[in-house]
Amino acid sequence: METEKGKFKMNENEIFKKYQLEMNERIGFIERELENYPEHKTDIEDLRTDVPYISQRLDNIESHLNKKCDDLEELIYEIKEKIRDCNRKPYKCPVCNGNGNVLSEGAKLAFNQYMTTGLDLSHKCLSCDGKGIVWG
Numbered sequence: 664m665e666t667e668k669g670k671f672k673m674n675e676n677e678i679f680k681k682y683q684l685e686m687n688e689r690i691g692f693i694e695r696e697l698e699n700y701p702e703h704k705t706d707i708e709d710l711r712t713d714v715p716y717i718s719q720r721l722d723n724i725e726s727h728l729n730k731k732c733d734d735l736e737e738l739i740y741e742i743k744e745k746i747r748d749c750n751r752k753p754y755k756c757p758v759c760n761g762n763g764n765v766l767s768e769g770a771k772l773a774f775n776q777y778m779t780t781g782l783d784l785s786h787k788c789l790s791c792d793g794k795g796i797v798w799g
């Protein structure tokens with residue numbers, strides 16, 4: 664048992680020595696790296712200025728892309744509308760009879776009361792959005 668214990672103690676010391684050597688090596692490496700720090704200092708300082716710049720650029724690109732996506736979505740919507748319209752036939756708007764303008768009930772009343780005023784009491788037809796054409 665004594666021998667085993669002694670052996671173990673020796674191994675323990677060897678392991679300790681081994682780690683101590685490794686630690687010294689690592690410390691040496693870190694110290695050498697620290698000596699090289701002035702070389703990296705400029706790189707680090709450059710990064711400090713580059714990172715906000717790049718971040719700003721990415722923000723700009725992102726908002727530009729978002730705008731482009733919105734534009735494309737709008738375009739797709741318009742194209743879809745046009746395709747839908749291509750499959751439909753135009754009819755003369757029954758509300759304004761193709762004029763694009765109608766008289767409101769109030770305006771009709773006023774018109775009847777002041778037939779000779781010559782005022783334009785019409786407003787854009789809501790049914791055809793003033794185009795005089797509806798699609799069916």
Ligand SMILES: [Zn+2]
Binds near residue numbers: 760
């Ligand atoms: Zn109309």
